[in-house]
Amino acid sequence: MSRLSVFGLDGIGEIRPGDDLAGIIAAAAAASPDTQLVDGDVLVVTQKVVSKAEDRLVAVDPDDPLAHKPLVEQESVRVLRRRGELVISETAHGFVCANAGIDLSNVDRGYAALLPVDSDRSARRIRDGLRHRIGVDVAVIVSDTFGRPWRRGVTDVAIGCAGIAAVVDLRGTPDALGREMQVTEVAVVDEIAAAAELVMGKSSGVPAAVVRGVDPSWRRDGSVHDEIVRSPADDLFR
Amino acid sequence: MSRLSVFGLDGIGEIRPGDDLAGIIAAAAAASPDTQLVDGDVLVVTQKVVSKAEDRLVAVDPDDPLAHKPLVEQESVRVLRRRGELVISETAHGFVCANAGIDLSNVDRGYAALLPVDSDRSARRIRDGLRHRIGVDVAVIVSDTFGRPWRRGVTDVAIGCAGIAAVVDLRGTPDALGREMQVTEVAVVDEIAAAAELVMGKSSGVPAAVVRGVDPSWRRDGSVHDEIVRSPADDLFR
Numbered sequence: 001m002s003r004l005s006v007f008g009l010d011g012i013g014e015i016r017p018g019d020d021l022a023g024i025i026a027a028a029a030a031a032s033p034d035t036q037l038v039d040g041d042v043l044v045v046t047q048k049v050v051s052k053a054e055d056r057l058v059a060v061d062p063d064d065p066l067a068h069k070p071l072v073e074q075e076s077v078r079v080l081r082r083r084g085e086l087v088i089s090e091t092a093h094g095f096v097c098a099n100a101g102i103d104l105s106n107v108d109r110g111y112a113a114l115l116p117v118d119s120d121r122s123a124r125r126i127r128d129g130l131r132h133r134i135g136v137d138v139a140v141i142v143s144d145t146f147g148r149p150w151r152r153g154v155t156d157v158a159i160g161c162a163g164i165a166a167v168v169d170l171r172g173t174p175d176a177l178g179r180e181m182q183v184t185e186v187a188v189v190d191e192i193a194a195a196a197e198l199v200m201g202k203s204s205g206v207p208a209a210v211v212r213g214v215d216p217s218w219r220r221d222g223s224v225h226d227e228i229v230r231s232p233a234d235d236l237f238r
Numbered sequence: 239m240s241r242l243s244v245f246g247l248d249g250i251g252e253i254r255p256g257d258d259l260a261g262i263i264a265a266a267a268a269a270s271p272d273t274q275l276v277d278g279d280v281l282v283v284t285q286k287v288v289s290k291a292e293d294r295l296v297a298v299d300p301d302d303p304l305a306h307k308p309l310v311e312q313e314s315v316r317v318l319r320r321r322g323e324l325v326i327s328e329t330a331h332g333f334v335c336a337n338a339g340i341d342l343s344n345v346d347r348g349y350a351a352l353l354p355v356d357s358d359r360s361a362r363r364i365r366d367g368l369r370h371r372i373g374v375d376v377a378v379i380v381s382d383t384f385g386r387p388w389r390r391g392v393t394d395v396a397i398g399c400a401g402i403a404a405v406v407d408l409r410g411t412p413d414a415l416g417r418e419m420q421v422t423e424v425a426v427v428d429e430i431a432a433a434a435e436l437v438m439g440k441s442s443g444v445p446a447a448v449v450r451g452v453d454p455s456w457r458r459d460g461s462v463h464d465e466i467v468r469s470p471a472d473d474l475f476r
Contacts, residue, residue, distance in 0.1 A: 199240045
């Protein structure tokens with residue numbers, strides 16, 4: 001029977017531009033015997049701390065709650081919908097989300113945080129940093145919080161990954177009754193990001209979590225950009 | 239530090255119309271000391287076995303791989319997109335998904351399985367059944383596998399729930415820096431369904447899993463229909 005364990009990493013604290021995120025995460029994980037990283041773990045890190053460490057912060061008027069709105073326009077390559085102050089747009093990465101992924105929560109007053117330039121690369125950097133520092137082979141997912149059409153409520157999804165397949169293709173795998181399966185390309189990195197969010201909360205200051213026990217066959221060099229972002233030609237909703 | 243544990247329930251076997259799903263799940267959980275259900279657990283059950291137990295099976299031509307297509311039209315209240323044989327439509331429940339949630343995988347040859355009539359009620363029945371049989375207070379989520387616009391890969395989401403909030407509203411909860419949060423209504427049942435899928439796989443015959451350790455404050459009588467299904471008026475993509 002397969003069994004997952006999902007736990008947050010406490011003590012990461014406030015992240016500043018230039019901080020060595022891999023080093024800080026390694027120290028936080030090492031601080032408790034219950035949270036030591038081991039080979040095969042999947043580490044999920046929220047976009048906000050990645051953006052801060054990579055200095056994707058932009059100064060905005062601290063007294064204007066809509067000060068980040070010009071940045072939303074700037075970071076959008078195409079606007080799909082507008083309602084009031086809400087913009088659903090496509091970013092240069094190909095993500096379709098609210099406000100181009102930009103908000104003011106959990107960022108110092110007077111700053112907005114843009115998405116990482118290349119969040120697969122961000123994930124690879126953290127993965128490589130952990131391997132160099134503590135010699136563990138850990139997959140990394142950078143997560144962000146997206147809504148979706150037709151359903152209320154946001155969930156965390158992956159915007160970058162390293163050391164793990166983004167999508168696992170189960171097409172052609174016989175189902176439990178031995179027949180050919182229909183389309184079953186599972187976005188496992190989105191499911192892992194969602195699982196991690198359950199132990200993070202939105203305001204509890206836990207920006208990283210570990211998912212332990214995922215299927216070892218999923219370990220390979222995956223990419224959210226290459227595997228999950230849908231090309232417009234392949235998309236019925238663009 | 240919060241910690242979740244996620245494990246599948248082995249030995250559930252093939253489900254037939256009229257089967258007592260709560261009883262079968264209770265027996266499967268009790269069969270191993272590692273999988274005993276306890277108060278506060280969240281049990282995730284896939285739509286397919288719920289539909290089978292509730293006899294939502296419809297006989298179709300076993301030699302026609304598209305035999306379920308007339309059912310897709312019948313179960314759709316509105317078609318949003320078509321491409322080849324793929325239909326993205328809205329069901330009477332308000333779910334927007336491929337083929338009205340109908341497919342032939344993991345169903346006996348010659349049958350298609352429709353979605354449950356009311357999957358919140360299905361979840362309540364299983365929850366009540368478990369309470370009566372083994373005296374545990376377990377929340378229940380009925381899960382199904384949906385795609386989403388703009389991203390490749392499917393993930394499991396909740397189509398019904400009982401004993402747990404579908405959406406947890408963190409709006410107004412101060413963020414880690416003590417300021418007012420922006421929109422953060424988290425679809426926790428979708429995240430739990432996604433976590434459960436990671437131990438189920440698509441063809442491994444594990445149609446139920448347990449997520450242990452979720453925030454106790456989420457335990458209340460939730461409803462996917464009331465909390466997650468977006469009304470057309472509230473929807474930018476209908």
